[in-house]
Amino acid sequence: MKYALVTGGSRGIGRAVCIGLARLGYHVLVNYVHNAAEAKTTLDLVRESGGDGEVLMFDVADRQQVVKALEAWEKEHPDEYIEVLVNNAGIRRDNILALMPDDDWSRVLDTTLGGFYNVTQAVLQGMLFHKNGRIINMASVTGLKGMAGQANYAAAKGGLIAATKSLALEVARKRVTVNAIAPGFIQTDMVEGLDEEALKKTIPLGRFGKPEEVAALVTFLVSPAAAYITGEVISINGGLYT
Ligand code: NDP
Numbered sequence: 305m306k307y308a309l310v311t312g313g314s315r316g317i318g319r320a321v322c323i324g325l326a327r328l329g330y331h332v333l334v335n336y337v338h339n340a341a342e343a344k345t346t347l348d349l350v351r352e353s354g355g356d357g358e359v360l361m362f363d364v365a366d367r368q369q370v371v372k373a374l375e376a377w378e379k380e381h382p383d384e385y386i387e388v389l390v391n392n393a394g395i396r397r398d399n400i401l402a403l404m405p406d407d408d409w410s411r412v413l414d415t416t417l418g419g420f421y422n423v424t425q426a427v428l429q430g431m432l433f434h435k436n437g438r439i440i441n442m443a444s445v446t447g448l449k450g451m452a453g454q455a456n457y458a459a460a461k462g463g464l465i466a467a468t469k470s471l472a473l474e475v476a477r478k479r480v481t482v483n484a485i486a487p488g489f490i491q492t493d494m495v496e497g498l499d500e501e502a503l504k505k506t507i508p509l510g511r512f513g514k515p516e517e518v519a520a521l522v523t524f525l526v527s528p529a530a531a532y533i534t535g536e537v538i539s540i541n542g543g544l545y546t
């Protein structure tokens with residue numbers, strides 16, 4: 305059995321990634337923090353696509369929760385390890401910096417950057433020991449180019465990109481690859497409330513992306529065909545930023 309962990313697998317891009325990995329034959333650990341029902345729906349879809357998995361609740365920003373949940377999983381699976389990790393959980397709390405509440409700054413950083421640190425550290429040992437692993441970090445176009453009203457989100461995603469490049473160098477000799485994906489606007493709950501009609505005009509391909517299109521990139525990066533790609537940031541944004 306090959307195991308993959310997708311943080312924030314209950315909805316949006318994470319859900320599509322879970323289904324994509326299940327189709328590749330992975331037993332998928334569907335992480336969520338609040339929406340148990342949505343996580344269960346993802347698991348149902350994983351099973352409908354011919355795969356299997358389990359749900360795993362923890363807040364990626366809470367180191368103790370992460371360690372407890374993953375230690376418990378390891379105890380139940382003493383001979384197994386997680387060979388694919390998709391650090392996908394993320395939130396946005398947009399505001400101009402001048403008016404940003406402290407909590408909106410720290411919550412976004414804690415979820416994206418803290419989450420990357422907490423979860424990756426907890427699963428990395430298994431990959432290094434087995435000399436095999438794929439880590440994919442969900443960044444954003446905002447982490448590449450910046451966006452007014454998103455200094456917190458840009459700092460988190462930009463930091464995630466830098467961490468991706470550094471970790472890739474640390475673990476390459478152990479045949480663990482680490483890459484980041486930088487999506488533009490993708491049709492999920494996260495973009496609800498944005499003016500889609502106006503934004504579409506700024507996208508050369510004239511539409512928002514689909515979660516399945518991002519998932520296809522993840523499954524490529526996980527595949528043997530991508531074994532020589534590491535430390536990269538791959539954009540998927542309809543030409544929004546090149
Ligand atoms: P959604 O808002 O649709 O889903 C967010 C997911 O993250 C949910 O599964 C949610 O779980 C989970 N999550 C949030 N906080 C935590 C936490 N502290 N611990 C564990 N899980 C958590 O987001 P998207 O699918 O749109 O985004 C997925 C990733 O892609 C994010 O990192 C986002 O920044 C990035 N991205 C998205 C873009 C877009 O346009 N949609 C563009 C660029 C990047 P629960 O259901 O339990 O709340």
